[in-house]
Amino acid sequence: MRGNLLRSLQDARPATAEMLIGGRSSLVVVAPHPDDETLGCGATLSEASRIGLDCSVICVTDGSRSHPASRDWPAARLAEERRRELLAAVGRLAPGAEVHWLGHPDCAAPEGEDAARQIGALIPRDALVLGPWIQDPHIDHERTAQLLRLLGSERLDLRFLDYPIWGRFREDGEVPADIWTLLARDAEGVKRAALTLTAAA
Template structure:
């Protein structure tokens, strides 16, 4: 456990219907796989009840295996984009997707990028972005970028979803999302699409990233968390 997870003991639960109403759902992911880890069940249940779903991936995820010769950055980025598309097709078939393609570890948070992002977010949406306390530069910059957008868009609501911050001692006001059994099953299928990150598919870089099985299980078993801005 962590201080963050310990603090969730008394967090209130909320249904997808009460969370979203009839608003569009927009998930803004720093990397391909964050959409599934942080909001996979939410996407599934929102789509099932008819909420328009939009998923925006900010970076190309191409630096997860810098020592691989078989998977240079261009090949890895292409595969991660394909993984992203397969996962979203399971979670929210027909969702509007955007692949921004910024270099991994170089997510933008400047005004021009915020102006570009706001054009992708429909009126009245509830936007969910990575948490600014996640210990990863791209997660922090995507949080800041989305804050810039929402500051200029009073029609939008904003929430954050923690990924790596779940395993720290940081905390914030939180709600736990009630997910259907079908959503949990779909999330597991979607996570399996991200083979470059969840398996040893890339086997020529011993130092490359692979999420530990216990963390994968955590994201599939533990409820999704929405943090207040």
């Protein structure tokens, strides 16, 4: 099933990573869960690294509720595995990228200005920040998107772009008027390889 956003992307303006980056020297991906960085913008992260940007990933929650009924994977063990997978996937996409693990419980991403400032302290000046689309139907995605909006009201030096995960399949919701689709075919193979390293694969 193709949602409103996916249908809109068929006619979206094509862009290269260089166009989206717009002359900035660093790229920061803010991921609600480990694997969102790969699913949502792995190709962009790979391209940014390839052309020489300083890259980093901020992971907000520990992803520990992806297998809630599993006896083999209790929350603490699963969180550690998800962290290991995150480091491996980012290492494949953007070798040398810094990874910040905030470690909030899955489905309990923080809210408020203090949490936004905690994220902001990890983001260098004039960076391009990629974060989750606020219409993604998951509490952690919604809260993380809200944190970035709070941060954007204070950090006018930053440029923010959204990436969709689950929201791309929604039939309802407002589709942004300014949509771009990344032309990064060479990076797609790297993204697929990184996905094999994650629990979402």
